[in-house]
Amino acid sequence: MRGRVGGKVLGVGFAATLAFLYLPILVLVVLSFNASGLPTSWGGFTTGWYSELLNNDGLTKAFLNTLIVAFWATLISVVLGTLLAFGLEKAVKSTGLDAVSYIPMIIPDIVLAIALLSFYNLVFTQWLGLSLGLWSVILGHATFGIAFVAIIVRTRLRHFDDSMVEASLDLGANELRTFRHVTLPAITPGIVAGALVAFTLSLDEFVIAFFTAGTSVTFPIQVYSMVRFGVTPEINAAATLVVGVSLVLTVLALRLRGRSETTL
Numbered sequence: 001m002r003g004r005v006g007g008k009v010l011g012v013g014f015a016a017t018l019a020f021l022y023l024p025i026l027v028l029v030v031l032s033f034n035a036s037g038l039p040t041s042w043g044g045f046t047t048g049w050y051s052e053l054l055n056n057d058g059l060t061k062a063f064l065n066t067l068i069v070a071f072w073a074t075l076i077s078v079v080l081g082t083l084l085a086f087g088l089e090k091a092v093k094s095t096g097l098d099a100v101s102y103i104p105m106i107i108p109d110i111v112l113a114i115a116l117l118s119f120y121n122l123v124f125t126q127w128l129g130l131s132l133g134l135w136s137v138i139l140g141h142a143t144f145g146i147a148f149v150a151i152i153v154r155t156r157l158r159h160f161d162d163s164m165v166e167a168s169l170d171l172g173a174n175e176l177r178t179f180r181h182v183t184l185p186a187i188t189p190g191i192v193a194g195a196l197v198a199f200t201l202s203l204d205e206f207v208i209a210f211f212t213a214g215t216s217v218t219f220p221i222q223v224y225s226m227v228r229f230g231v232t233p234e235i236n237a238a239a240t241l242v243v244g245v246s247l248v249l250t251v252l253a254l255r256l257r258g259r260s261e262t263t264l
Helices: 002-031 048-054 057-091 095-101 109-127 134-158 162-170 175-204 207-212 219-227 233-262
Strands: none
Touching: 002 233, 048 233, 057 095, 057 134, 057 175, 057 219, 109 134, 109 207, 134 175, 134 207, 162 175, 175 233, 207 219, 219 233
C-alpha cells in the first residue's frame, strides 16, 4: 500500500515537472499558428506566420550568420576538443587539468562574454586593428564548445580497447594508419555526437554573441531586438523553428552518445 502511494506521488511530481518545463514551450508553438496574431484570443489555425518569417530579410540574413558561426565554431570545437580528449584520457592524468579544461563550460555565460570582450578589445582591436564580427563570435562559441566535445569523446575513449591499437602496430601499421583505420572509426560516434551538441549550443547561444558580435547580427540577437517591441506570432514561429532544430540535434546527439557507450 505504502509503495503504491509513493509511486503515485512520484508520478504526480514527474508530471508536474514536465508541465513546468515544457508547457510554456507548447504554448509558444501553438501561438505560432494563431491566425488572430493576439496571444489572448484564438483566431483559427494558420501557417501564414511562417511564410512571413521566410520573407523577412533581416531574420533570414541573421539566420544565415548563425549557421556560419555554428559551422565554424563546431569545426574548431571538434578538432581541438578531440585532441584535448586524447591528451586528458591517454597522455596526462591530472584532476587539475580536467578542472581547468572544463571551466568555460561551467562558468556563467555573462562572465565568459565579458572576459572575451575584454580580450578581443585588447589583443585584436587595439593591437591588430581588427573589428569585432562573426569571427569573434565563432571563437567565443568554440571556447565552450571544445569542453563539451572533449567530455563526449572522452566517454568513447574510456571504453576503447587499447589492445586493438597494439595489435595494429604489431601487424606492421604505423601510428597514422592505425589512427585512421582503427582509432578514428571507433570514436567517430562520439565525435559526431560532440559536434551535434556544439552545433546546437552555438545555434541557441545569445549572451556571448551579443557581447562579441560587434555590428554583426545573429539569429538570437535579431529575435531579441524584435522581442523588445512585443512578442508577435512571427517571433513565435521563429522560436518554434529553433526549438525544433535544437530538439532534433539533441536527440541525435544523445542516441550517438548512447551508442558510443554501448558498442565497445
